[in-house]
Amino acid sequence: MHLQCVLKSATIVGVAALPVDVEVVVSNGLPGMTIVGMPDAAVRESQERVRAAIRACGFTMPQDKVVVNLAPGSLRKVGAGFDLPIAAAILGATGQVDSRKLEQYLWAGELSLEGAVRPVKGVIAYASCARDLGLSLAVSCDSQDCAPLEGIEQFGFRSLAGLRTLDPAPLRPKAYERGRALLDFGEIRGHEAAKRAMQIAAAGGHGILLMGPPGSGKTMLAKALPSILPPLGEKERIQAAMVHSVAGEPIGAILAGARPFRCVHHSASMAGLVGGGTPVRPGEISLAHEGVLFLDELPEFSPAALQALRQPMEQGSITVTRADGSVKMPARFMTVAAANPCPCGYFGDPERACTCTPSQVSRYQGRIGGPLLDRIDMHIDVWRCDPGSIIHGGESAGAASAKLSVGVCAAREFARWRIEVLGDEDGDSAASLLSRCRLDSSGEALLESVAKSQGLSGRGIARVLSVARTIADMDESKRVGESHLVEAIGFRMRGCL
Known part of the structure; x- marks a missing residue:
């Protein structure tokens, strides 16, 4: 006896899903299942979940030798998303399900011991891969990161038992609301010059460094920036949502047009900032793709992490190289950094004396590094505003986000006109x-x-x-x-x- 079935699945590498052939052969031999093709621990463990799920859903697990090959063999396969395609291929090979119908889908899903299909990360990446292969996508009905991709049908299964009829439910993207920005510039009293600088930065997508003493409003200005940025375009939404989908992050606000805003703590490792790990996963700079990367307390970051930002700031992407190959991930972001001028924070403050020595000030400022500073377009000093303007209000009412965003959109529209009309x-x-x-x-x-x-x-x-x-x-x-x-x-x- 020699029964065979070949289905399509994919494995996540960086932020993309690469196609994988799931080949199943059922032949005479000692009963058991063997998975080959560079599977990781989660994929090897799938054989127990697959056996239990097949039996729980009323199917028959073959009492013969089952060999599962995940091709190409040179590509490491990661994650529990191979449960569903392996189970479907076994059912197709043994004739319990029509294999010709199974071959119309790209499969990705984790199975519970009762046969329920659980969602996996990166549904948008899987959908993009399926579209490139001319297939439909079959995942869990509970997938929360379904996106409106053209040229691809997406279906969901609740249980492995649904393969009997192969009549899955179509997955329809949810309607999301953009939501309110973290902060409105109208809530920030004073700082008119800084608001002007933030408006220019938003209009041109420029990096900006805010330097000033503690409590001067640097963080507030940075958090208000998304409120004046234009919404994401359709292509930008899909690209940004794909990165967040692979990372297991919510994508609702992004699909509604809100640009990502990533506030990174200075304790972040270099891998957490630029991406890495095994398998390689996107870091904060990729999660900020098409949005804002906010680096608070910039001199407190490790020098290695800061200098790793230099390449993606100019190229709009990051390449992570490992022994088994290189992974390229998108990283086109707007850099907003905030920093104190010295360890105590009051160097240059006209109202409070600095307690740091000149060598401490020089060493602290030198932690940022000249090459990184050279890549940040705008540098502004932010000083504390008059307490009276905070307590009694007043002058900032005319510089609310609604007014500033009009200038940002007009500038971007004029820039597009220059490119199209003036060449x-x-x-x-x-x-x-x-x-x-x-x-x-x-x-x-x-x-x-x-x-x-x-x-x-x-x-x-x-x-x-x-x-x-x-x-x-x-x-x-x-x-x-x-x-x-x-x-x-x-x-x-x-x-x-």
């Missing part, structure tokens, strides 16, 4: 930025003078031009004027760092 190239090189800025001779002379006097690197000059172009977009100006350039230069010069 501006969308690149980060100095030559491309100079072309887009259209500086006159006085503007070029000003930039050259400042670059020499302040020792700006080529990257620093490019960052100044990029911010200046965003400021000009906010004014709907085709050309970057001197006023735009001066304001951008001001954001590059730091007062206390």
Whole structure:
């Protein structure tokens, strides 16, 4: 006797699902099940769950030798999501279910001992893989991360017993609400200059460093930033939701258009920040994809973790290399960092004396590192506002998020118009930025003078031009004027760092 069935499944690598053939052969020999093809511990344990689930649902477990091969053999298979495809392939090989109907699906699901199909992480990634293979997706009915992907039918099974009729329930994405932002800029009293800087950063997607003493409002400004960012586009939603789906994070707000906001504690390891582990899983920078990565108390992070941010900040992706290969994950995020100027926090504070020695201040500020600072577009000082404005209210009412977001959306719309109508190239090189800025001779002379006097690197000059172009977009100006350039230069010069 030699019975065989081949079904499609997938394994998660990074944030993508790679196709796997689940081959089952039932032949004469000592009774038992063997799983080959580089399975991890969770996959090897599936044989006990599969046996129990098949019997609990009224099917017959073959009393012969069962060999399960997960191909390709060079790819490590991880997770309990192979329970359902292995069980389905065994039923197809033994003729208890029509194998031709089973072959129409890509299968992913964990089984309980009673045969219930449990959800697995990464349903969006599995759906994308199934669409590429021209198959439908079969997962658990309880999957919470079903997304509206075009060109793919998604179905859910509650139990392995549902394979008798093969009439699964269609999975329909839920309707989600975007929800309220963490904080509105209208709730922050004063800080009009800082709000202007945050608006410019949001309009151009620029990284920004907020430097100031404790209690000056740095964290509040950062948490209010998502309230003025435009909603995610359709493609951006799917990409961001896929990362969160693989990580087992909620995706409702993202599918509703809210941009991710990841607040990372300074105790985070390098693997937790940039991704890693075995198997490789996305880190905070990938979870912040198409959103905001907020690094509070920046100098307190480990130097290795901070320097690992340099590549993804420029490339929009992170490549994690291990002995068995490299995994590339998306990581296009907006960096917002907050820092005290010294260990006690009051260096440069006009109202409270700093107790740190000059060497302590220098050592503390040096923890951030020049190469990382050079990659952050804007640096601003944030000082405590007048207590009277907090107690009695007043001036900040005109700088609420609703008003600031109008300027952000208008600037982004004008930038799109420049690219489409004026033919501006969308690149980060100095030559491309100079072309887009259209500086006159006085503007070029000003930039050259400042670059020499302040020792700006080529990257620093490019960052100044990029911010200046965003400021000009906010004014709907085709050309970057001197006023735009001066304001951008001001954001590059730091007062206390």
